[in-house]
Amino acid sequence: MTIVDLSLxxxxxxxxGGGCIGLAASxxxxxxxxxxxxxxxxxxxxxxxxxxxxxxxxxxLVAGGFVLLLLSPQTVSTPLSMSLGGVVVxxxxxxxxxxxxxxxxxxxxxxxxxxxxxxSLVATLTFMAAATVSTSVVLHLL
Amino acid sequence: xxxxxxxxxxxxxLGLAGMTNPDTVQGFFDxxxxxxxxxxxxxxxxxxxxxxxxxxxxxxxxxxxxxxQGLPSQSRIDRRLVVGSALFxxxxxxxxxxxxxxxxxxxxxxxxxxxxxxxxxxxxxxRFFEGAxx
Numbered sequence: 001m002t003i004v005d006l007s008l009x010x011x012x013x014x015x016x017g018g019g020c021i022g023l024a025a026s027x028x029x030x031x032x033x034x035x036x037x038x039x040x041x042x043x044x045x046x047x048x049x050x051x052x053x054x055x056x057x058x059x060x061l062v063a064g065g066f067v068l069l070l071l072s073p074q075t076v077s078t079p080l081s082m083s084l085g086g087v088v089v090x091x092x093x094x095x096x097x098x099x100x101x102x103x104x105x106x107x108x109x110x111x112x113x114x115x116x117x118x119x120s121l122v123a124t125l126t127f128m129a130a131a132t133v134s135t136s137v138v139l140h141l142l
Numbered sequence: 143x144x145x146x147x148x149x150x151x152x153x154x155x156l157g158l159a160g161m162t163n164p165d166t167v168q169g170f171f172d173x174x175x176x177x178x179x180x181x182x183x184x185x186x187x188x189x190x191x192x193x194x195x196x197x198x199x200x201x202x203x204x205x206x207x208x209x210x211q212g213l214p215s216q217s218r219i220d221r222r223l224v225v226g227s228a229l230f231x232x233x234x235x236x237x238x239x240x241x242x243x244x245x246x247x248x249x250x251x252x253x254x255x256x257x258x259x260x261x262x263x264x265x266x267x268x269r270f271f272e273g274a275x276x
Contacts, residue, residue: 004169004176004177004178006178006179006180010160010180011183013158013159013160014158014159014160014180014183014184014187015183015184015186015187016158016159016187017154017155017156017157017158017159017160017161017184017187018155018159018183018184018185018186018187018188018189018190018191019155019187019188019190019191020151020152020154020155020158020159021152021155021156021159021184021187021188021191022155022187022188022189022190022191022192022195023151023155023191023195024148024149024151024152024155025148025152025188025191025192026191026192026195026196026199027144027147027148027151028144028145028148029195029196029199029200029203029206030195030199030202030203030206031144031145031148032144032145032148033203033205033206033208033209034206034209035209035210035213036148036152038152038240038241038242038245039241039264042241042245042260042261042264043264043268046261046264046265052145053144053145054145056143056144056145056146056149057145057146057148057149057152058149058245059146059149060145060146060147060148060149060150060151060152060153061149061150061152061153061242061245061246062149062153062245062246062248063146063149063150063153064149064150064151064152064153064154064156064157064246065153065157065162065245065246065247065248065249066249067150067153067154068153068154068157068162068246069249072157075157075158075160075162075163076157076162076246076247076250077250078162078163078164078165079250079251079252080164080237080238080239080251080252080253080256081164081165081237081238082236082237082252084252084255086236086237087237087252087255087256087259088255088256088258088259089233089236089259090232090233090234090236090237090256090259091233091237091244091255091256091257091258091259091260091262091263092233092259092260092262092263092266093229093230093232093233093236093263094229094230094233094234094240094241094244094256094259094260094263095259095260095261095262095263095264095265095266095267096226096229096263096264096266096267097225097226097227097228097229097230097231097232097233097263098226098230098241098264099226099263099264099267099268099271099272100222100225100226100229100267100271101222101223101224101225101226101227101228101229101230102214102222102223102226104230104234104240104241104242105234105240105241105242106152106240106241106242108227109185109188109189110185110188110189110192111192113185113189114189114192114193114196115196115210117213118219119214119218119219119223122219122223122224122227123223123224123226123227124227126223126224126227126228126231127227127228127230127231127234128171128231129228129231130227130228130229130230130231130232130234130235131171131231131232131234131235132171132173132235133231133232133235134171134231134232134233134234134235134236135168135171135172135235135236135238136171136172136173136174136235137236138168138235138236139168139172139174139175140174140175
């Protein structure tokens with residue numbers, strides 16, 4: 001079940017974490033001239049002969065996971081609560097849906113909203129609303 | 143090296159912000175349970191930085207500007223955008239991980255299966271839908 005901790009420390013850490021995400025996106029734009037849309041970067045990396053920066057960015061994400069595991073293991077140790085079958089179906093929907101919709105939380109939310117992209121605003125509101133529906137069904141009806 | 147460091151910083155940011163914990167993410171969508179606004183704070187932090195930094199970067203880097211101008215325009219709000227985003231959101235809310243956090247915690251439990259399925263979903267879209275719909 002969800003434990004809500006809204007102490008000042010958590011609020012500040014969350015804002016700082018969000019700031020790091022923004023900095024990382026700005027850094028990628030400044031250094032490589034690309035948007036940090038993770039689903040798009042992954043999809044591009046699955047193509048034949050992918051561009052090197054995509055692989056390096058993804059390697060950085062995985063390396064960051066190991067850094068978190070070493071320094072703060074509780075941040076990456078909560079298992080998914082769904083059965084394996086459910087996880088696979090959800091993964092298929094996320095992979096297919098992000099390609100059809102042209103982006104995920106990072107591409108449309110973190111990068112699209114600060115560019116005042118109406119397209120990204122529509123996408124963000126849509127996936128947030130849909131996630132509210134599925135979370136509510138999974139937590140309260142199943 | 144820059145792209146690697148950007149990925150590393152992105153991952154650490156997700157971890158600090160609690161976004162690699164699926165329970166925290168689902169807490170934001172659990173409006174009928176104990177609502178947890180943490181995800182909104184993460185977006186505020188990230189968007190605030192980019193609101194300031196993006197215009198400066200786009201003003202200086204011709205390459206970044208050319209890339210951004212090549213992105214789909216504001217006007218392309220079509221059925222694909224809405225249906226695709228809805229499918230993504232349904233999957234995201236069901237398990238509590240979107241592509242970024244999934245890749246960051248790929249070593250843990252069934253998350254590996256999630257990432258594998260996500261790649262298959264991307265491949266299916268490219269193989270069977272990209273040409274037909276565009």
